[in-house]
Amino acid sequence: MKAPKFSYTRADSVDHALELLDKHGEDARILAGGQSLMPTLNMRLSQPEILIDINRLDDLKGIRMDGDTVCIGALTRHVEVMNSDIVADHLPLIAEAMPHVAHVAVRNRGTIGGSVALADPAAEMPACILALGATLVVQSSSGKREIPAEEFFHGLYETARAENELLVELRIPSQKKENVSVFLELARRHGDFAIVGIAAYGRVLGDTIEDMRLVYFASEDKPTIGENAIAALNGNSWSEDTKEAVTAALENDLEPMANLHGSSAMKLHLQKVLTGRAMDAAVARAGDAA
Amino acid sequence: MSEEMVTVNMTVNGEQVTKTIPVRTHLVDFIRTEVGFTGSHLGCEHGICGACSVRVDGDVVRGCLMLAAQADGCEVLTIEGITDTGEIADLQDKFVERNALQCGFCTPGMLMTAAELLAQKSEMSRADIREFMSGNYCRCTGYHAIVDAIESINNERLKG
Numbered sequence: 001m002k003a004p005k006f007s008y009t010r011a012d013s014v015d016h017a018l019e020l021l022d023k024h025g026e027d028a029r030i031l032a033g034g035q036s037l038m039p040t041l042n043m044r045l046s047q048p049e050i051l052i053d054i055n056r057l058d059d060l061k062g063i064r065m066d067g068d069t070v071c072i073g074a075l076t077r078h079v080e081v082m083n084s085d086i087v088a089d090h091l092p093l094i095a096e097a098m099p100h101v102a103h104v105a106v107r108n109r110g111t112i113g114g115s116v117a118l119a120d121p122a123a124e125m126p127a128c129i130l131a132l133g134a135t136l137v138v139q140s141s142s143g144k145r146e147i148p149a150e151e152f153f154h155g156l157y158e159t160a161r162a163e164n165e166l167l168v169e170l171r172i173p174s175q176k177k178e179n180v181s182v183f184l185e186l187a188r189r190h191g192d193f194a195i196v197g198i199a200a201y202g203r204v205l206g207d208t209i210e211d212m213r214l215v216y217f218a219s220e221d222k223p224t225i226g227e228n229a230i231a232a233l234n235g236n237s238w239s240e241d242t243k244e245a246v247t248a249a250l251e252n253d254l255e256p257m258a259n260l261h262g263s264s265a266m267k268l269h270l271q272k273v274l275t276g277r278a279m280d281a282a283v284a285r286a287g288d289a290a
Numbered sequence: 291m292s293e294e295m296v297t298v299n300m301t302v303n304g305e306q307v308t309k310t311i312p313v314r315t316h317l318v319d320f321i322r323t324e325v326g327f328t329g330s331h332l333g334c335e336h337g338i339c340g341a342c343s344v345r346v347d348g349d350v351v352r353g354c355l356m357l358a359a360q361a362d363g364c365e366v367l368t369i370e371g372i373t374d375t376g377e378i379a380d381l382q383d384k385f386v387e388r389n390a391l392q393c394g395f396c397t398p399g400m401l402m403t404a405a406e407l408l409a410q411k412s413e414m415s416r417a418d419i420r421e422f423m424s425g426n427y428c429r430c431t432g433y434h435a436i437v438d439a440i441e442s443i444n445n446e447r448l449k450g
Contacts, residue, residue: 001335005291008313008359031360038316038355039336049291051313055360079349103425104406106337108349109356190424 003041007050014059014168018141020052021164028052030166032075032114035106060113060168063087072170074113078102081112090174093132093181093201097124100183103191116152117167119159119222121257122193126153127217128183129172130225131199136161137169144168153222179203179211180285182278185218186270188261194218195261196270200278204286207237212282214275219256219267226253229275238283246279247272298362303327303371317361318342318353321368329369329398333427340426343399344368350406369398378405381443390439392430399426404440408447416441 008031011017021028027049031037040046054060060075063084070090072081081087082098101107101115101124115125116136129136130149137146138161145165152160161167175181185197196219202212212233214226228249236242256267297310302325309324318330321344333339335354342353345367372378378401384390391397400423407414407422414422419437428436 002319003314003316005293005312006314007291007294008296008357010359010362031357034357034360035337035352035355038357041314042316042335042354051357053357053360099421103340104403104422105340105343105350105352105425106355109351190421 001042001044003038004044004047006041006048008053009050010053010055011057014057014139014166015141017052017054017057017166018139018164020050021166022141024050024052025163030054030114030117032117033077033110034114035102035110036114036118036120054166065090065174066171068174070172070174072112072172074117074167074169075111076113078107078110078112078115079104082107091128091132091172092175093183093199094125094128094172096181097128097183097185097199100124100185100187100191100194100197106191112170113167116170117159117161119153119157120193121156121221121223122197122218124183124185124194124197124199124217127197127199127215127223129170130223131181131201131213131215132172132175133213134170134172136167137171138162138165139168140165146171150225156221158222175201176203180282180289182281182285184274184278184281186274196256196267196274198271198274198278199223200282202234202282204238204283207283209233209236209238209242209279209282212279214278216254216271219271220254221257224253226250226275228252233279238279243276243279247275250275296359296362298358300358300361300363301365303366303368303374311358313357313359315358316354317344317346317351317356317358317366320358320361321353321366324358327368327370329373331395331398333395338427339396339399340403341396341399343402343426345372345402345405350402369401372402372405378408380446381405381408381439384439384443385436388435388439388442390431390435391428396426396428396430400428400436404436407440408444411447413448414441414444419444 029048181201185194232245232249256264331341333341344353
């Protein structure tokens with residue numbers, strides 16, 4: 001279908017965008033890459049009064065190091081993150097996830113900040129930044145504030161970002177060289193929305209798993225840390241017994257949403273399968289690195 | 291709510307275009323109805339099918355997921371434009387030779403996406419091609435012939 005009527009303003013500075021957000025509040029939508037917003041407009045699932053186009057705000061683009069932290073401007077497009085040497089070297093989890101983010105034409109437009117700010121439960125980037133313990137920088141006309149990823153995702157498309165705030169930067173701690181990460185998802189077609197997925201980051205010492213963080217996405221209403229599964233995992237060697245204990249514990253972490261992709265029980269089963277595969281891969285990668 | 295209008299100025303297939311249009315007009319509607327190039331097709335209109343793929347400032351994008359207003363000042367190329375430059379003439383011939391199209395609805399989008407893949411000038415497996423092309427739907431061919439055509443041209447070009 002065609003998008004409903006709306007008003008459109010191209011912001012010419014971050015301050016201009018913030019001023020417009022102050023003025024229009026919940027009636028406004030930020031138009032970043034538009035790869036999720038435009039479909040909802042075309043399908044008339046969303047009828048904002050005004051779109052604030054931030055695509056020409058070059059201050060919000062780019063990837064740089066700040067000490068041991070990778071700083072990614074919110075408007076950095078997926079394709080730039082995918083091709084970034086900094087990301088490949090310091091954030092292998094994100095590098096591994098990026099090819100799963102939609103398709104080439106969508107990655108050419110879509111932005112990492114847009115993906116995080118929208119908080120689609122099936123999106124890859126929210127899960128990755130939660131696994132890596134990122135901090136999100138949001139800005140309003142009264143200044144900036146930092147929100148840990150753990151506190152950012154509240155639920156289905158709901159985040160800690162206030163209506164008058166703009167997500168401006170992602171600050172992601174560089175992955176430690178002694179750690180390993182694994183990203184896995186299942187989708188019907190490569191690049192489509194995930195049915196289930198996992199982002200794992202932590203340490204494998206000998207055959208013992210330590211400080212591993214498991215983040216599950218797509219099945220839940222938001223990226224979800226598998227607290228019980230993690231408790232059953234860390235400090236143990238990866239074995240059939242451990243796998244059984246971890247996947248059993250996972251039942252207390254997840255409450256998968258049923259949809260046309262499958263039932264809650266099927267998705268829980270698939271998340272268990274991915275957990276096993278992810279830890280097999282983590283142990284193998286740690287072995288290769290040693 | 292009244293219809294808000296905007297004047298946009300862009301180059302489409304080398305042609306300078308200035309038009310005043312509703313702000314909600316997406317790029318492919320603009321190209322098809324205002325500029326008159328109808329090679330870019332509209333399938334799903336929500337970013338799934340890839341039939342509307344066009345090139346904006348050098349990158350292939352979904353023409354239904356970008357407002358024409360956002361392309362103000364940009365250089366836009368459609369299948370007509372890259373046909374004229376001969377950039378993918380070999381691939382177009384190969385599509386015919388390998389039966390990589392039947393109804394032809396998806397073909398402009400397939401070619402626009404394949405053009406970006408071939409521009410990488412790198413060795414690629416059939417799986418790589420399938421992965422890259424996975425954002426474009428074809429309901430006729432079963433994809434096999436499309437992969438055949440792209441693979442042959444990539445191999446031919448790499449051989450020089």
